[in-house]
Amino acid sequence: IGFGDVKLAGAIGLFLGFKLTILAILLSFFSGAIVGLFLIAIGKKTMKDPIPFGPFLAFGAIFSMFFGEYVIDWYMKLLV
Numbered sequence: 001i002g003f004g005d006v007k008l009a010g011a012i013g014l015f016l017g018f019k020l021t022i023l024a025i026l027l028s029f030f031s032g033a034i035v036g037l038f039l040i041a042i043g044k045k046t047m048k049d050p051i052p053f054g055p056f057l058a059f060g061a062i063f064s065m066f067f068g069e070y071v072i073d074w075y076m077k078l079l080v
Contacts, residue, residue: 005053012061020068028053028060 013021032053039045064071 001053005057008054008057012057016061016064016068019072020064023068023071024057024060024064026060027063028056031059032056 009021009025012024016024032051035056036045036051039051040047045051
């Protein structure tokens, strides 16, 4: 994660608020890990190749913007 990713996460935080930003970052990590493992499995990348994180942050932010409240409500109902 570079400083550009940190700045992008900060902008996402200002736009979405605390709860949705946490969800966006978690979704970014999970989607980045899944895509990264897939790219390694098919031989397109190796463990030493960098994979840009910004697109995954953008995906997490967009998903959270449209579906975040539903996901958080669903998760909170699971805990109760």
